[in-house]
Amino acid sequence: MKSKAWTEKFMQGVFFVAACASVLAVVLICVFLFANGIPAMREIGFVKFITGELWRPSNEIFGIFPMIIGSLYVTAGAIIFGVPIGILTSVFMAMYCPKRIYRPLKAATELLAGIPSVVYGFFGLVVVVPIVRDFGAFLRQAGIVEKAGNGNSILTASLILGMMILPTIIGTTESAMRAVPAHYYEGSLALGATKERSIFRVIIPAAKSGVIAGIVLGIGRAIGETMAVIMIVGNQARITTSMLEGIRTLTGNIVIEMGYATGLHREALIATGVVLFVFILIINFSVALLKRRADHE
Amino acid sequence: MSNKTTLGDKLRTYLKHPGSFIVMLLVMLAALVTFAVLIFLIAYILVNGVPHLTPSLFAWEYTSENASVMPALVNTVIMTLLSLLIAVPFGIFSAIFLVEYAGRGNKFVEVIRLTTETLSGIPSIVYGLFGMLFFVNTLGWGFSLLAGAFTMAIMILPLIMRTTEEALKAVPDSYREGSFGLGAGKLRTVFRIVLPSAIPGILAGVILAIGRIVGETAALMYTSGTVAQIPSSVMGSGRTLALHMYNLSSEGLYMDKAYATAVILLVLVVGINALSSVIARKLTKA
Numbered sequence: 260m261k262s263k264a265w266t267e268k269f270m271q272g273v274f275f276v277a278a279c280a281s282v283l284a285v286v287l288i289c290v291f292l293f294a295n296g297i298p299a300m301r302e303i304g305f306v307k308f309i310t311g312e313l314w315r316p317s318n319e320i321f322g323i324f325p326m327i328i329g330s331l332y333v334t335a336g337a338i339i340f341g342v343p344i345g346i347l348t349s350v351f352m353a354m355y356c357p358k359r360i361y362r363p364l365k366a367a368t369e370l371l372a373g374i375p376s377v378v379y380g381f382f383g384l385v386v387v388v389p390i391v392r393d394f395g396a397f398l399r400q401a402g403i404v405e406k407a408g409n410g411n412s413i414l415t416a417s418l419i420l421g422m423m424i425l426p427t428i429i430g431t432t433e434s435a436m437r438a439v440p441a442h443y444y445e446g447s448l449a450l451g452a453t454k455e456r457s458i459f460r461v462i463i464p465a466a467k468s469g470v471i472a473g474i475v476l477g478i479g480r481a482i483g484e485t486m487a488v489i490m491i492v493g494n495q496a497r498i499t500t501s502m503l504e505g506i507r508t509l510t511g512n513i514v515i516e517m518g519y520a521t522g523l524h525r526e527a528l529i530a531t532g533v534v535l536f537v538f539i540l541i542i543n544f545s546v547a548l549l550k551r552r553a554d555h556e
Numbered sequence: 557m558s559n560k561t562t563l564g565d566k567l568r569t570y571l572k573h574p575g576s577f578i579v580m581l582l583v584m585l586a587a588l589v590t591f592a593v594l595i596f597l598i599a600y601i602l603v604n605g606v607p608h609l610t611p612s613l614f615a616w617e618y619t620s621e622n623a624s625v626m627p628a629l630v631n632t633v634i635m636t637l638l639s640l641l642i643a644v645p646f647g648i649f650s651a652i653f654l655v656e657y658a659g660r661g662n663k664f665v666e667v668i669r670l671t672t673e674t675l676s677g678i679p680s681i682v683y684g685l686f687g688m689l690f691f692v693n694t695l696g697w698g699f700s701l702l703a704g705a706f707t708m709a710i711m712i713l714p715l716i717m718r719t720t721e722e723a724l725k726a727v728p729d730s731y732r733e734g735s736f737g738l739g740a741g742k743l744r745t746v747f748r749i750v751l752p753s754a755i756p757g758i759l760a761g762v763i764l765a766i767g768r769i770v771g772e773t774a775a776l777m778y779t780s781g782t783v784a785q786i787p788s789s790v791m792g793s794g795r796t797l798a799l800h801m802y803n804l805s806s807e808g809l810y811m812d813k814a815y816a817t818a819v820i821l822l823v824l825v826v827g828i829n830a831l832s833s834v835i836a837r838k839l840t841k842a
Contacts, residue, residue: 263741277645282667282668284713288678347586348586351583366833378821485679510679543677
């Protein structure tokens with residue numbers, strides 16, 4: 260009897276230790292990233308590192324402002340393409356979809372989330388890049404833009420990222436809309452509103468927190484996406500205002516140069532990772548807050 | 557009296573409210589775009605890739621003349637098994653702790669929930685950086701399958717924890733009470749009664765995790781490295797299928813092979829997704 264009690268206690272300890280693994284992982288990730296990134300920031304100068312507009316590793320000039328702007332550009336582009344289509348698609352899934360085809364369509368949106376980012380990047384490389392290149396050439400001929408670009412551009416990355424965040428947005432928005440009590444919708448219909456008016460004036464406002472959480476989650480996904488982006492965005496560390504030109508993102512900066520970087524250059528790349536990590540932590544925190552609010556509503 | 561609105565009713569409403577009609581059209585258009593894009597992507601890759609699925613693609617050795625996918629395929633299998641071996645016990649055990657042992661309103665549970673949420677939001681490149689700093693450099697493992705597998709294990713841990721937790725919660729309390737009533741201890745109840753009934757849910761989560769491992773690139777580039785051979789041990793470097801595909805398309809020398817590799821990746825992922833949803837559906841029926 261005594262040995263049995265001991266086994267119970269022992270296994271409870273084992274379960275507890277296993278549960279600590281995720282906490283340990285987060286602590287380790289934070290410690291190792293910050294410990295390896297902050298010294299470089301200090302050496303370069305924090306303000307100079309963040310706001311410096313030049314990235315010349317061979318001359319020991321490390322400014323990641325172009326990459327921060329680059330990440331913001333492609334993320335904003337992804338939102339512009341992905342959010343309207345995502346939200347409207349989730350309206351379709353929640354309110355219009357005939358029961359018979361619901362299950363295959365739902366599986367299709369899940370599949371969209373499961374496709375690896377290299378495959379998205381490859382698709383962008385062989386399909387979207389040539390289209391954007393032709394589009395740029397056409398715009399130049401029409402005299403709208405000066406430089407046509409070679410297709411590896413902010414626009415290309417925005418289109419692919421917009422595709423990639425669709426499942427995130429569709430998933431969260433649809434479940435938020437389904438969580439709205441049915442009598443809201445029925446009440447609105449009973450007052451004579453059309454189906455569309457009821458959806459966009461009653462259901463979506465009621466599901467607001469969940470919808471916004473989905474968008475923020477999509478932002479997190481877009482800003483952290485690496486492989487698909489570096490395959491199609493050109494990766495030039497510069498600031499540009501043309502959608503048809505290439506830029507470099509924070510994630511791209513790390514992957515492209517980590518292979519051969521040494522010394523301060525390498526530490527500056529890790530510091531780039533730290534900046535990205537801080538962005539992500541802020542985004543995660545806002546998602547958690549929004550979800551909590553959605554639960555209280 | 558019938559509640560059914562006929563097509564004519566609908567048309568009349570839309571005629572009266574043209575704004576609503578436009579909104580409805582937009583909704584339909586958006587859904588069409590979403591699914592058309594997905595179908596186009598899959599069809600494009602299949603049409604362009606399937607003709608390149610030649611026997612030489614599956615040659616055992618990778619050479620500069622013949623960029624075979626076989627080593628990458630084998631590495632992917634090894635990587636998947638190793639990562640699961642590490643992550644699944646931890647994931648299941650911590651879910652057991654959260655559901656079966658920790659009391660309600662436990663502060664520690666809140667902490668764990670916060671950390672798993674954080675983990676699932678971290679982008680793969682940050683995992684890659686951490687894996688490089690910790691497993692490759694600090695622990696001195698070098699670029700190796702093992703370093704890659706540990707990195708992947710941390711990455712899939714929150715997924716396995718969450719799905720296992722949900723599966724355990726779905727087991728009715730009457731099962732547990734029955735087991736206790738028959739005199740079984742807590743541990744016996746967990747392993748003999750609760751876990752077996754939760755297995756389909758756990759399996760669905762594990763299969764989703766396999767999908768993530770197969771498709772991962774950024775986290776593996778600087779942890780398992782990019783050598784295109786099967787290493788002699790888990791301490792050697794080797795590229796997985798997704799990484800192989802990235803290298804092929806960035807080198808630009810073997811685009812037909814890249815297409816073929818994309819087909820293999822896509823088929824694997826579609827298959828894995830289908831399997832997971834079949835199991836999940838079984839679960840809801842049971």
